[in-house]
Amino acid sequence: MENLAVKKVFNVSLLRRIFTFAVPYRRSFYMSMFLTVLLAVISPMRPYLIQLTVDKYIAGQLMEMLIGVTVIQILLLLIETVMRFYFSYLTNWLGQSVVKDLRVAVYKRIVHLNLAFFDITPIGTLTTRTINDIEAINDVFSEGLISIVADMLMIIAILGVMFLADWRLTLISLSPFPILIVATYVFKESVNKSFYKVRNAVSALNAFVQEHLTGVAIVQAFSAEKREFAKFKTINKEHRTANVEAIFAYSVFFPIVEIILAISLGLMVWWGANQVLNYEVSQGVMIAFIMYLNMLFRPLRMLADKFNTLQMGMVASERVFRIMDSEDHIDDSGTKDASAMKGAITFDHVWFAYKDADYVLKDINFHASQGETIAIVGHTGSGKTTIISILNRLYEIQKGRILMDGTDLKDYSLRSLRSKIGVVLQDVFLFAGSVYENITLRNTGITREQVEQAARLIGMHEFIMQLPGGYDYQVMERGSTLSLGQRQLISFVRALLYDPAILILDEATSSVDTESETLIQHAIDKLIADRTSIVIAHRLSTISKASKIIVLDKGEIREMGTHEELLKLGGFYYKLHSMQFKQAGVA
Template identity: 35%
Template sequence: MSGKHQHARQSKKQTKSAPKNKPTPKIKDFNGTLKRLVSYLKPHKIALIAVFITAIFSTIFAILSPKIMGLATTELFQSMVTKIKGDSGNGINFDYIINILLILGVLYLLSVVFQYIQQYIMAGVAQKTVYTLRKEVNEKLSRLPLQFFDSKTHGEVLSRAVNDLENISSTLQQSLMQFITSIVTLIGVVVMMLTISPLMTIIVLLTVPLSFIVTKKVATRSQKYFLRQRKTLGQLNGHVEEMFSGHKVVKAYNREDQSIADFNKLNEGLYQTGWKAQFISSVISPLLKFVNNSVYVLICVIGSLLATRQAIQVGDIQAFIQYIRQFSQPITRVAGIANVIQSTIASAERVFEILDEEEEVVSSNSTEVKSPKGAVSFQDVNFGYTKDHALIDDLTINVEPGQTVAIVGPSGAGKTTLMNLLMRFYEIDNGAIKIDGIDTRTMKRSHVRNLFGMVLQDVWLFNGTIQDNIAYGRENVTKEEIIHAAKAAHADHFIRTLPDGYQTILNEEASNISVGQKQLLTISRAIIANPAILILDEATSSVDTRTEFQIQHAMNKLMNGRTSFIVAHRLSTIKNADTILVMDKGSVIEKGSHDELLAKDGFYADLYTSQYARKAQVPV
């Protein structure tokens, strides 16, 4: 497995639901997050101007319709009044009414056309904006240190990178367009109402502050629940991902009930925050309807009085009533958008938190090892995962080119940590790690990792063909090189027995091949990478004894002339190592060959003896 790709996480993080007595989280900086999200729309200014212009035309054609329809109503009313009075006349002017209906049809058609154009442009703006955000998040994740992924569950990261971005996309595409249309509609409707009756318009406008007060009060209360809803959803995603990826272990230990109980607890938390957020936000609509209907009744009464005094026409009353409906709809829509924005800003804040995470420090220099020999040295290295607790203290190791170094010790001794530091997955606190005399901190991380090939105990294969998985270790690899690497790792035989051979598609977890076969593929990948330095972390732990013997031969050939670091628990596999480092509590407590360490009768000898003593006690 090439050092190019990310090191597998060393431990699973358990997802826990937020305690009930924990304060409900709030959006930390609403205005700042909103401004930052709006800044992503700046590159699309021309498109947004086009959306605004099409919204104006679409709204103009829509709001002219009630006024023109009022003319038809007035004509019908006057004709009926004339007939009731017994006055002679030409009756109803149907030609006039038909012409009005034709004009209305054209207006409605034009309104729909401009609305279609508006939606088409806005869809492009929304998707391009979210495309940029997704790209930034993906690139950011590739630059984040391993520590970030060790402190977050997969589900939490996926929730932010997928669910939250999708929420932003939906808001930009639907709500933003509705917001623009609503503002234009409000302005246009007010102008049209003023042309009919300034008095009735003032009465309607006096209700606007009341509507906004209602909206603000409700939106403020719903804000904290929307944020908690997004957070709880991330926790639920993390739990589901964890349980499904480890479902065999869950079943093996009969923990299904506990898993279901944990899910139900998280699901209950999501339900509680979800219904509170939706219920409180949905209260806005009936409250605004009550305000609007009250205004509707008031305008009907006042309009009737004005009509009896011939201050306005009957058709104008009918048009004004329609305008009230058109006036209230954008306010209600904006109120609904306000609630959507609460959820969207909560999502945006979670996405921006990823974008603002501290990245791996980029080396100011770009030193390279031109012809790597494989000399590695740790000089007075100090490191701790937290500043308060040092794991490795004043570690000094010198490895000559081509040497095979085995690292042994109890769990937690610092063996894997040592490999993480070697490949700069973590940065050391003090001291220096050098390759061929060059400090790795003066090199680009990509160059450091190109010097290594890695085979881990926890294998990683992606969804694709076996051929592509093997070739992952190096670019521009030929089919012959892939087959040669597979043969060297003793993987060629089982690959050819598969229905599609090297073109066999591995599923997401590569569960259609055995654990041992997965390991053989990762070893093939390491062979084809042709690295200067090898890291083998229990590389043969998942294969049977016969296969292990075959792989050991391949490994011996692969390690010939290369510096190799072997993290081992089975001490029988590292007898031939040039140097064995015995670690305990972050320090090298013994160093030497297998025979030398046994002769010392120290810590290593106790480990070695205890392993064989346990084997002797196992009944046949």
């Protein structure tokens, strides 16, 4: 599990990269910055007008001027309210627009990463990156940098006006500020640490919940609910503790700010009252200063929190950009079109390792001519499934070459290559949606008639029509409402519909009932006709008619030949066959 370490360095280059996503919305960004300047100028005007009203128009009993300045104040308040609304809306709109674009870019990157990345990265962590972390980047715009700039400009403007009005009264009023600075720093550091703990806890929760909901059947089957629930409670408690620490910091900091504000007001009134009595400070200035102090403390109260928000947004962006910068992707620089592919396959001294030099495939050499059926057998872990994974370029090989029709796989574009390879796995994954959507994978270029024709060809149409709603029957997540055999038959229709030149069947008849196996075998016969096929099977009886059988053991080819040739050889395949025959006899 990836954990965040507390960082104190303000990464300018990272912030600059975040703002590159705002380039398409530069007008909105510039407008929001323009509004920050206007608001900084307008905000101190109202207290000044009140000062003017008290000292000149009320004291001089100039009623006509008093009405006029009151109307101006109301208009100014309305203008400021509208500008603040527009500023808030604009910064949030900008943040959400950037989040939308960034989420698209991250998701696009994730779906193009190779499977090696997913082997070591929990899905729940990627969910956190795509949703929670990117949402935190929105705060960089709505509550982060732009808002901080606006608050800083307002503080500078108010302080400037205060010093111009009476520098001595200003210094007296701001004398408790060192206490506020210390309190703000302590608050910032405390909340910063808490926020890091919260982000780590959220990531851990997402990963745990996603993993255990996916594997809930295993948890229940082994009566592990109490143990797993205890783990969940521990992670959830860590999440709560981190949030409570942040809440405690807020609960302490904000009352301290209010106390400091009260002290500042008290000092101002104490010193200012004497000056008023001595006619050195006007009553209007005193009233205006009360407003100035309230306006000054409002942004100061939130500034430390906004700095933390900005920093957490940058931390989130760092984690998101780490995914975007990941080198765990398949090179898609090939340009050759595979639409005319015939299906001849050649493995030329292929070596492959999932990690470093721990090779799971060692010097694999074989050739499959167009239309041939190649079967691959071997014990679990011998490398059978790995062969089809590298054939699809889900992983990159370290040594050797894989050729399709005499052309290196890397010379084909990935999209073109994979469109000509149909895969039917043992564990078929179906998405939540209709049967029709699962067959077409939401390809709008495929018609209902084409789907029905493909289903009829392999004898699947009648079964689908028996479902409530037929092709519109809603399949639950992972196809849980269908049997394994039914899910495999749907995947056969999908494979046939895309008319691949090469068909890969990964133990497609294992773990199904006899009736389903008969239907599946019929579907296989239809599918492999005139196609190059690679069949992986534990049941040797299902591959006896293969053109060539490859026997794998610990990543190496031990034997190769037809069913009869390998039996006569009396070697590894003969032993596997005899073992299964004895087991079948016992059964």
